[in-house]
Amino acid sequence: MKALQGIEGRVEWVDASPLACSPGQIRIKVAAAGLNRADLLQRDGLYPPPPGASPYIGLECAGVVAEVGEGAAWNVGDKVCALLAGGGMAEEVVVDARHAFPVPDGLTLHEAAAIPEVYCTAWLNLFELAGLQRGQKVLLHAGASGVGSAGIQLCRAMGNPVWVSVGSAERLAYCESLGAEGGALRKVDLESLRDFAPFDVILDPVGAPYASLDVDLLGMDGRWVLIGLMGGRKAELDLAKILGKRIQLIGSTLRSRDADFKATLIGDMRERVWPLFADRQLKPQLERTFAAEDVSAAFEALASNTVSGKVVVVIDGDLH
Known part of the structure; x- marks a missing residue:
């Protein structure tokens, strides 16, 4: 699969080996990934991923569940968005099933990719x-x-x-x-x-x-x-x-928190915050999307400090 790597201040799509989907995990076929300032820092070699996390860029994504590990409470075909410690800018990502949210009704996968982080x-x-x-x-x-x-x-x-x-x-x-x-x-x-x-x-x-x-x-x-x-x-x-x-x-930093902390946070948010998307009190602020081949332009747009809201990179244009 292809994944995005930071190399000496630039980004490049590289070949990466898919990870096994272990018990308690899900594999997501990624439709789109949100871009964050932490990704700019990682591109420039200033914010390495925490130990054990994917070395590739991307702290959030949205897509479709492609594989479910034993004990994970999801089904193949579910539309989800997920909080990640890395690796969201890739064709696939494997994540702790507890770190995924259902995509709120009425939102596209591109919009949902702008939510988790x-x-x-x-x-x-x-x-x-x-x-x-x-x-x-x-x-x-x-x-x-x-x-x-x-x-x-x-x-x-x-x-x-x-x-x-x-x-x-x-x-x-x-x-x-x-x-x-x-x-x-x-x-x-x-x-x-x-x-x-x-x-x-x-x-x-x-x-x-x-x-x-x-x-x-x-x-x-x-x-x-x-x-x-x-x-x-x-x-x-x-x-x-x-x-x-x-x-x-x-x-406070979120990326380096352990898996149980993030699972508790996400559980609380599913109870208290997620209903606010359903009744439109909350709405992802997606300003611009960029195709995967234009990912460098996406990074420059965010770095310009002129974006209001979020930038999202579309990984698979056939998934919405």
């Missing part, structure tokens, strides 16, 4: 780790990103007013169309976020440049969830403010 990340960090309660205020940095657009919709559905930081007026309007109350442009007037503070939770994939401001924007018992370092890794902070406000700093 960003919705799992947003739900885990906002509602499980940060413990958001109805009515508490949220700030999402990079609000027009895949995780940001998922987070806005989840906050709206759960009764949490949410503000964003974004890179352009057009992206701010996009976030407001999803349910954001407002926000600020990062290169224009990020300090204007003070007008909306204090926040109970800040979800931050940027890191160092926003760190001091995040501390100022959080209220008492605020939770600052750091999920990325797009802007840098070193910052100078006034620790007295963190102490005085009883701020919790939560560092």
